[in-house]
Amino acid sequence: MECNMGSSILCKSCLFSSILLLLVAESHSQGIVSRATYYKSSDGFGTPTGACGYGEYGRKINGGRVTGVSKLYRNGAGCGACYQVKCKVPLYCSEDGTTVVVTDHGEGAHIADFVLSQNAFAEMALPDTASKLFSYGVIGVEYNRIPCLYDADLLLKVHETSKYPVYLAVLLLFLPGADDITAFQVWQEESNEWKPMHRAYGAVYDITNPPLGALTLRFLVTVSADYNYWVQLDNVLPTDWEAGLTYNTGISS
Numbered sequence: 077m078e079c080n081m082g083s084s085i086l087c088k089s090c091l092f093s094s095i096l097l098l099l100v101a102e103s104h105s106q107g108i109v110s111r112a113t114y115y116k117s118s119d120g121f122g123t124p125t126g127a128c129g130y131g132e133y134g135r136k137i138n139g140g141r142v143t144g145v146s147k148l149y150r151n152g153a154g155c156g157a158c159y160q161v162k163c164k165v166p167l168y169c170s171e172d173g174t175t176v177v178v179t180d181h182g183e184g185a186h187i188a189d190f191v192l193s194q195n196a197f198a199e200m201a202l203p204d205t206a207s208k209l210f211s212y213g214v215i216g217v218e219y220n221r222i223p224c225l226y227d228a229d230l231l232l233k234v235h236e237t238s239k240y241p242v243y244l245a246v247l248l249l250f251l252p253g254a255d256d257i258t259a260f261q262v263w264q265e266e267s268n269e270w271k272p273m274h275r276a277y278g279a280v281y282d283i284t285n286p287p288l289g290a291l292t293l294r295f296l297v298t299v300s301a302d303y304n305y306w307v308q309l310d311n312v313l314p315t316d317w318e319a320g321l322t323y324n325t326g327i328s329s
Contacts, residue, residue, distance in 0.1 A: 107218025112161060113184035114197035114210070115144075122193045126180030128155035128278035129235065133249055134179035141174055141199060144182030144191035153258055153298075154178050155279035156251045158224040161190055163200040164216040168209045174199035175222065181278075188214055223254040230327040232293070232312055235280055238319040245282035246273075248295065249322065252329045258304070259296035262286055270294070290315050 117123065121140030124132045127149070134142060143161075148154045155178055162173030174196045182191040198206040200217075209215065228250040235245035248257060260273040260281035273281040273293075291313040298304040309325050317323075 107160075107162060107220050110190065110217050110219055111184070111188040111214055112163065112190035112192055112197070112217045113188040113214045114192045114194055115182075116194060120194035120198070122179055126278075128152065128179050128181075129247055129276075129280040130155075130179050130249070130278075131236070133233075137179065138175070138177045139195060140193055141176050141196040142179040142193050143176040143196060144180035145178050146181070146183035146187075146189050148178065148189060149181040150256075152275055152278045152280075153256045156224065156248070156257075158222050158254070159190075159219050160222050161192070161196070161200065161217050161219045163209065164218065165209065165212065168201050168205040170200060170202050173217075177224065184214060190217065190219070221254055224252050226250040226252055226329045228329065230325045230329075231322040232309065232325055233322045234313070234317055234319050235282075236320045238282075238317075240317060240319065241286070241288060243282065243284050244286040244291075244317070245276055245280050246293070247279040247281065248325075250329070253297075256298045257295050258298040261294050263292040263294075265289070288315070291317070 119140070122135045122142035124135045126134045126144065128134060130137070143159070145154060148157070157178045158175060159178070160173055160175050163169040176192060176196045184191045197210065201209040230251060231249040233247050233249055235247060238245045246260065251257065261270040262273060262283060264271045264287050266287070271283065273283045276282040290311040292308065292310050293312055294306045294308040296304055296306055312323055312325055
């Protein structure tokens with residue numbers, strides 16, 4: 077299936093049709109048992125050098141409630157995913173836990189799947205008990221993947237490592253839903269074909285010698301092993317695209 081941004085209603089349906097079902101399923105599901113730890117920072121936020129390639133966005137997104145993951149990283153396909161994480165220390169842990177966004181790759185001590193920012197780790201605690209929770213270092217948790225919901229349009233960022241016009245690297249910001257982005261392509265007008273982009277690392281896809289002119293890109297959304305679809309972004313990048321800038325895709329949550 078392919079969604080073309082010329083038909084915004086269709087595209088929004090493609091992107092978000094599973095969100096309601098996922099929310100309903102989440103409310104009735106048991107969490108997956110794992111472990112979590114945390115890393116320190118001066119402000120409790122995330123790190124701008126995370127393996128997903130998000131930079132400063134990866135430090136502040138979701139109020140700095142972000143996480144590095146180990147097996148859930150999945151060679152970068154797990155970047156941008158949202159999880160509800162609940163700790164299992166009854167004396168100090170709240171029922172709601174915390175909601176985090178994956179921005180980094182890492183494995184904590186004692187095979188902890190989640191390496192949370194301090195803000196995220198503290199949010200799992202009952203009021204006035206965060207310091208007690210921090211003292212554990214590593215704690216047992218339950219988690220579920222949940223849909224990401226943002227009060228912002230989906231943005232396409234030209235990564236800072238890009239060099240106009242010979243090298244283009246891109247990634248998506250404020251990605252809604254609970255599905256994976258597993259491919260990126262750019263339209264080559266001269267040969268009338270889609271050219272594949274390579275996953276450079278994390279959420280970043282790149283291509284050397286990209287086509288000249290305004291660029292149309294598309295990305296593959298993988299819902300399950302049996303179902304995926306393309307979302308096409310017509311002329312999303314201008315002829316004179318610039319490294320470090322973000323461009324609005326026209327897709328809103």
